[in-house]
Amino acid sequence: NVPFPPPEFPFGSTPMFGWNSFKQEANMNDLAKTQARALGFPKFYGNYIFGAPNPMICDPEMAKQIMVKDFDHFVNRQGDDFIKLLEGGHFVDQVWAHQMTSLQGDKWKNTRATFTPIFTAGKLKGMIKFMHEVTNDLVKSVDQEAKTGKAFDLKEKFGKFSMDTIATCAFGVNAKSFEDDKSTFAMNARAVFRNSKSDVLRIITAIIPGGKALLNLLRTPINKKYVTLFFYDIIKSTIEHRLKTKTRRNDLVDLMIDAMKEDSSLEQDVDNEGQFDQDAKLNHKVVSKQMDEITMVATALVILVAGYDTTAQTMAITSYFLARNPDIQEKLYQEIME
Numbered sequence: 001n002v003p004f005p006p007p008e009f010p011f012g013s014t015p016m017f018g019w020n021s022f023k024q025e026a027n028m029n030d031l032a033k034t035q036a037r038a039l040g041f042p043k044f045y046g047n048y049i050f051g052a053p054n055p056m057i058c059d060p061e062m063a064k065q066i067m068v069k070d071f072d073h074f075v076n077r078q079g080d081d082f083i084k085l086l087e088g089g090h091f092v093d094q095v096w097a098h099q100m101t102s103l104q105g106d107k108w109k110n111t112r113a114t115f116t117p118i119f120t121a122g123k124l125k126g127m128i129k130f131m132h133e134v135t136n137d138l139v140k141s142v143d144q145e146a147k148t149g150k151a152f153d154l155k156e157k158f159g160k161f162s163m164d165t166i167a168t169c170a171f172g173v174n175a176k177s178f179e180d181d182k183s184t185f186a187m188n189a190r191a192v193f194r195n196s197k198s199d200v201l202r203i204i205t206a207i208i209p210g211g212k213a214l215l216n217l218l219r220t221p222i223n224k225k226y227v228t229l230f231f232y233d234i235i236k237s238t239i240e241h242r243l244k245t246k247t248r249r250n251d252l253v254d255l256m257i258d259a260m261k262e263d264s265s266l267e268q269d270v271d272n273e274g275q276f277d278q279d280a281k282l283n284h285k286v287v288s289k290q291m292d293e294i295t296m297v298a299t300a301l302v303i304l305v306a307g308y309d310t311t312a313q314t315m316a317i318t319s320y321f322l323a324r325n326p327d328i329q330e331k332l333y334q335e336i337m338e
Contacts, residue, residue: 002055003039004046010207012048032056050207052082076104085206090221092228098298114291115299118255126250127169134164137178155316162311163189170300171231172238172253188230189304199224228301235297256299260291 007013013035036058039045043059057063066074083104086097096102103111117123138161145152160177167175167185175185205211206222215222238253248254322329 002044002046003042004048004053005035005038007048010050010204012050012052012054014047014049014054049082072109075108077101077108078104080104085212085222089212089216090219090225092221092223092225095228095232095294095298096223096301098295099302100299101302102298111291111295114259118252118259123255127252130168130249130251131165134161134168137161137164141178154319155312158312158315158319159309160186161315162308165311166304166307168251170252170303171234172242172249172251173234184230185234188227189308191224191227192301192305193309228297231301231304232293232297235300236293239293239296252300252303253296256291256296260296 005013035047036042036045036056041058043062044055044057047054047056057066078101083097083102086093086102100108100111100115138157141157141160142154145157163186164175164177167173167177167189171185173185175189176183177186180186202215202220202222206215221228235253239257242248242254242257322332
């Protein structure tokens with residue numbers, strides 16, 4: 001028997017959704033920890049996303065086994081009901097349906113196998129120069145704050161660093177977050193993570209019987225329309241510019257264009273692969289061309305959603321503990337300088 005917290009209408013019992021999450025009155029991770037604590041911190045437990053059962057893994061070793069060694073056995077990350085909400089509707093929802101976290105079966109395997117050569121350590125090292133540029137902006141901004149002698153929010157600085165890095169590597173643009181808090185890219189990127197009352201209403205409408213048909217009739221997407229189209233237009237215009245001018249930055253956009261053209265330069269560089277790269281390989285032969293503009297936009301959005309706040313949080317927490325442990329900070333500094 002799998003332990004589970006009692007579900008509540010209409011969201012079920014998942015910490016991903018719920019009134020507190022939608023109103024941003026509670027952190028999703030804190031809600032998940034509260035559930036696990038109430039159940040005695042089992043290795044795994046279950047909850048419900050609306051009416052669909054959903055596993056929650058609490059044991060780090062089990063999570064590692066699932067996400068690394070056995071990840072190809074967990075192809076269908078989302079339930080069928082969730083996918084049906086996105087497919088066959090508004091163009092905006094179709095973009096989100098092309099995310100690797102939304103694809104299922106052979107579609108997921110084809111896309112995953114196509115992306116494997118892109119995300120190797122060797123390819124990502126080629127983007128370090130872009131990260132250096134953003135790092136210089138971060139150091140300059142922190143120095144300016146330090147000179148004032150006043151306290152400042154370091155997490156906010158790391159958030160700008162994360163956003164600008166993703167913008168330059170995955171979207172091929174300069175977000176200029178350090179120069180302007182209200183830059184167009186920064187405003188739209190933050191909007192991805194904020195749910196308004198209308199956002200909540202569309203989601204609730206979609207799960208009510210007949211609600212999806214009503215949204216389709218009104219030509220209203222479940223996901224955020226203008227934010228999604230903003231990023232779609234960025235990727236589309238960047239692709240068109242690169243193909244027309246034949247310019248290259250060797251960023252993720254170029255690597256995805258290569259994949260879209262089925263470029264042979266994306267063949268595996270086995271000599272430069274680490275253990276993680278080898279473990280992440282999928283034993284699957286691509287049977288059809290999967291890369292297109294929609295898939296590229298969806299992938300860039302995944303990188304933004306998965307990497308923006310997680311990177312900023314990790315850097316902030318690491319900085320806090322380094323500040324509390326100057327001996328470890330010095331050891332880290334010496335290792336870097338060597």
